[in-house]
Amino acid sequence: MRTKFSYLILITFCVNSFIFAQSNSETYKPEWKSLQNYEAPEWYEDAKLGFWVHWGVYSVPAFKGNHAAEWYGRWMYSQKDQSSRNNQGLATHLHHNETYGPPETFGYKDFIPMFKAENFNADEWADLCVKGGAKFFTMMGAHHDSFCLWDTKLSKWNSVNMGPKRDLVGEIEKAVRKRGLKFGVSNHTAWNYAFFQWNHINRYDATNPEYQDLYGNPIVQKSADTVRIYNGEGRKTWIPRSRGLVKPSERDMNRWLARTKELADMYKPDLYYFDWGFKLPVWESRRKEFGAHYYNSAVKNGKGTFGNPNVVLNYKSKFYKEGSAVRDYERGGMNTIGKMVWQTDDCVYDDHNWGFVEGTTIKPTNMIVDQLMDIISKKGVLMLSFAPRPDGTFPEEQKTMMYELGAWLKICGEAVYKTRPYEVFGDVGDKWGEKNETGHKMYTATTKDVRFTRNKKNTVLYITSLKWPENGNLLIESLSNLDLKTLKSIKLIGGKGRVKIKQSEKGLEISLPKKPNYKYAYPLKLEFKGQIPSVK
Structure with missing residues (x-):
């Protein structure tokens, strides 16, 4: 015979089960209010340090000119007076003409067969990550050039069909997880529509419809109107709009969303990093749609729950609403202790460059350690990018930095890992x-x-x-x-x-x-x- 106490226990259990089922059945909607039901994962705030790479087709020419090696595909098509900051792209254009021939005969696509990754060993990369003391690794999925390093079914321009003929993201994902590290992906393809704008404006190989999945399909503005832009000398100047303004087409934006979802669904990353390429207001609906998709997929895959999906979505500036994802600062950070965990992404190189360039000096390890301690004292996390050669090996000086960083963390890690900020930093x-x-x-x-x-x-x-x-x-x-x-x-x-x-x-x-x-x-x-x- 059941007592009143037994019935009370039964009723309490049923009520709690109902409440749990209701909360667990909630899903994220592509609305800011819904996405702001977000809490950053504890594993991420505990980790403090992650490694990352800039690696792709641009690692083959490995020439930074007056800007950055990973922007080679942009500047090789840029003629005189078409780039801001005192013709920063012209050096790359002239180098390309002298070394490979004019862009109309040797386009960016022609570097792809030269990107072979013949010495890439995912286990060696993962071991370097462990030795360097990093707790997560973020793999480049695709940079602005839109050449995908994963086995995408949405474009032929990928590392399985061409170049290495390997699923580079898939290989490193398995190796990283095998060592108990968290795995992230980096996706910069939203800006693909503008990255090759000089190719489109100057009517090089981007005009061929066969290459649109690589070079994008932007709307080129050929108006004779003028627009005010930054000229690189701290002033604004007026230039003809026809010199290089483009905007994303519906095809570009839909293509971005489909590939972005596919990358998340195939490899179930714990962290998803975005650059700033989708900053225009026209992207907002797709930013929200992906945020909801990523969080709901994490919950569905058992990573977390509504409110705490246990994954990290990085954003820059104001592209996601505060509290809906983790704010990222490129080569910078907060000056005070953050209300919520945040991230600095930085590179071992010290100027604008992120991609491999032979002989380029890297920062001293001491500077990286000091920067790390400053970041974590303010509730931040450091994601540090390295630059492998096109064959998949790291320069010795970069490996030495990893060893030195790891050796210091082995002794002093208790002041780093799983810590939190004090009242003052x-x-x-x-x-x-x-x-x-x-x-x-x-x-x-x-x-x-x-x-x-x-x-x-x-x-x-x-x-x-x-x-x-x-x-x-x-x-x-x-x-x-x-x-x-x-x-x-x-x-x-x-x-x-x-x-x-x-x-x-x-x-x-x-x-x-x-x-x-x-x-x-x-x-x-x-x-x-x-x-x-x-x-x-």
């Missing part, structure tokens, strides 16, 4: 964020530069000095109000000897022991009895 030196001649920020640390992270339990505070003080003494002004009464222990991670600490009117004064053997940033671990005291 740190002290900033006077050289941090200075811009170089190309306009990019430089991450040059001084002895004043320290960054803070903490463990999830909020019982351990990590103070990382980005540069070792020559006198062995640190002064941390932003922690001048930190109460040390509950401090249980303090130590230099990977170091030996006693660390002395005291409060003064100037700030928190720390006397360090002997400099440890490892290079780069130097984290101190402060463990408290209970919660870390507040400084606010």
Whole structure:
């Protein structure tokens, strides 16, 4: 005989089951309000560091001219006065004519048979990712040139039909997941309609309908009207609209959406990165449609639930509404602690270039470590791009960077992985964020530069000095109000000897022991009895 208590339990169970079923049955709609039911995954905020590559047909000519190697297909068709920033594309056009012949006889499509990836080994790439300390790997699906590195059924212009004759995305996806890493894809094809605009304007091989799936099918504006554009010298100037303005056709936008969905459906990526190519308002409905499709597919595949699909969708600027995806900053980042986890995408090269160019200097590992610590102190994640050769191998200096980065993380990783920002992110030196001649920020640390992270339990505070003080003494002004009464222990991670600490009117004064053997940033671990005291 059932008691009233038994019936109460049964009713409670049924109600809870109904509520769960209702919440689990919710789906994302292609509306901003619906997409803003989004929470970034914990695995992503724990990861802190991912690797990425710029690799494709453009890796064959491997010439950056006055801009970027991965934009070779754009600039090779650009004649004099057709590019902004002081004819930045002309050097590539002249190089192409001299090296391969005029674009009307040797087009971008003719590089494809030369992109063979004959030495590409997905397992070696995945091992490098592990050795470098990255927790996810993002594979280039297709750049602006729209040559797909996956087994697409929607275009013949792909790495299975041509060039390598291999499913490059599929191979690396299996290798990465086999090692317990998260897998992402990178898709830049929305801007394909404009990438080859000089090919269309100057009527080179893009005029052949046979090549439209590679070069796009944009609407070319041949009006004699003028338009105001940036001229690269900090001023605006008027130029004839007929010199190069194009807009996406319905075919271009529909093609983008279909391929973008296919890439997500075939490889079920944990992270999907977009560049800025779909910034025009005309793309908005398709941006929303893909967001809903990606999140619903993640839920359907068991990755997460409505509200927390457990995948990352990256966007730049305001192309997705705040709270509907993860904001990405190219070669930049936030100046304060973010409300939500965010991402910096950056490259081992130091100027506009991202694709492989023989002999190009890469950044010092120390700068990458400092940048990483700054990013994670503000609730960010770093996705760092490398540039393989066309055969699929990495230059030795890039591999060395991975080894050095991984070696440092092996010692100091507890101040990085699975951490969260403290109430304040740190002290900033006077050289941090200075811009170089190309306009990019430089991450040059001084002895004043320290960054803070903490463990999830909020019982351990990590103070990382980005540069070792020559006198062995640190002064941390932003922690001048930190109460040390509950401090249980303090130590230099990977170091030996006693660390002395005291409060003064100037700030928190720390006397360090002997400099440890490892290079780069130097984290101190402060463990408290209970919660870390507040400084606010």
